[in-house]
Amino acid sequence: MESSLTIDGNKQLFKDALFFDLEHYIYKKPICIGVFGCCVYDEISKELKVTQYMAENKxxxxxxxxxxKNYFEEMKMKYNKKYIVTFSGNNDxxxxxxxxxxxxxxxxxxxxFGEIDLQKCYEKAEGTCIGLKALEKKFDIDRESELISGSNLAKTFGKIVKDDDYINRMPQxxxxxxxxxxxxxxxxxxYIYIDWYNRVNLKTEEITAQQ
Incomplete structure (x- = not known):
């Protein structure tokens, strides 16, 4: 994957990385993780393996x-993953x-893990900030999923943690x-990571992972 982003001088870093995103509920302070999502590239099967956990009650x-905790420890200790890739991951x-x-x-x-924030990488390369959905368009990524606003997700997870039966009333x-x-x-x-240099003009010095 010759077009993949080079971090710390390593073009193959995606093989040693987790790609991570949370859906969460915050009310003045963090209340809960609604969905934990992570994927890794399986070099043997040449496919992505996605792991998700969704809260159904408090x-x-x-x-x-x-x-x-168990997932991250297993990924590091058993599978030798060294990096975690996010988009604007500070909040998560x-x-x-x-x-x-x-x-x-x-x-x-x-x-x-060493932390790689693709939003910051893009800003460093192009000199402008961008959102994930806009970056997906730049990379010609067509979403299978419908867009859901953060406020709607927060309301849903708020109901889930306050009402143990709410999940049973929620349509599948x-x-x-x-x-x-x-x-x-x-x-x-x-997919943004591995197609990086086909879509982004890197105008800055080499990017390094944040520790």
Whole structure:
């Protein structure tokens, strides 16, 4: 994949990376992770493997933190993943680290992997800020999922953590749309990453991962 983004002088870094995105609910402070989404490139099968966890009640919202911790540790220890790729990931890192601390989970994501923020990479290369959906258009990525506003997602997750039976009243179609939306986010990150130099004019010095 000759057009993939070079980080730390490594054009093959995507093989050692996680592509990560959260859907979450914040009210004055982080309340919960609604959907945890991550994908990795499987070099043997030459395909993406997506992992998602979605909260269906308040208890699940806490359990997701344990699942996330186990996932990250397994990816690093067993599969030797070294980097985590996001789009404007500071908010997601702030939310998950706040919740990990709040629920006394013996883990922090911050600094666990080298961090690559594609929004910052684009801004460094092109000198302008861009949103993910606009960048997808630049890369000719057609979404399978419908766009869902952050406020609508927050309202849904707010109802889920306040009412344990709400998930049972939610149409399956709505659950599927939320999961597909998150899946599209992480999959888009991968395809943007590997097609980078076909679409972006790099006008700056070599990009390095943030530790």
């Amino acid at each position: 208890k699940d919202a806490i359990e997701i933190l344990s699942l996330a 890192f702030t939310v998950i680290n706040y919740l990990l601390k709040a629920h006394k989970t013996d883990f922090l994501l911050q600094g666990y 179609e709505k659950k599927d749309k939320i999961l597909l939306y998150n899946q599209q986010d992480v999959v888009s990150l991968f």
